[in-house]
Amino acid sequence: VQLQASGGGLAQAGGSLRLSCAASGRTLSSYVMGWFRQAPGKEREFVSAVTGSGSRTYYTDSVKGRFTISRDNAKNTVDLQMNSLKPEDTAVYYCAVRLAYDIGNYYSANNYNYWGQGTQVTVSS
Numbered sequence: 001v002q003l004q005a006s007g008g009g010l011a012q013a014g015g016s017l018r019l020s021c022a023a024s025g026r027t028l029s030s031y032v033m034g035w036f037r038q039a040p041g042k043e044r045e046f047v048s049a050v051t052g053s054g055s056r057t058y059y060t061d062s063v064k065g066r067f068t069i070s071r072d073n074a075k076n077t078v079d080l081q082m083n084s085l086k087p088e089d090t091a092v093y094y095c096a097v098r099l100a101y102d103i104g105n106y107y108s109a110n111n112y113n114y115w116g117q118g119t120q121v122t123v124s125s
Helices: none
Strands: 002-006 009-012 017-024 032-038 045-050 057-059 067-072 077-082 091-098 119-124
Touching: 002 091, 017 032, 017 091, 017 119, 032 077, 045 067, 045 077, 057 067, 077 091
Parallel strands: 009 119
Antiparallel strands: 002 017, 017 077, 032 045, 032 091, 045 057, 067 077, 091 119
């Protein structure tokens, strides 16, 4: 499985960016996919996850109401729409897939099997 994240860049506070993660090598429609981020000097943290069908979504508290995760199983992609960006959203964002049928501990990076290379998001104040 290979995951390719894209869409990062520079945005002003209050602005928007849309991240996309394209998967290849395996159809991922049955599996949980997630987004994590890592800011300089900090641990990698959970941002959002979506179940295989797309029917359930999960967010860390700090992004609820601002970020929206979605997936297109026909295209084998998962997106993260980020609105009302804040400087504290600045980080490298990673997409990941959990190759299991149960939701498990979707917020723990240890429960994901494959990772994308990361895309930088920088939000200026």
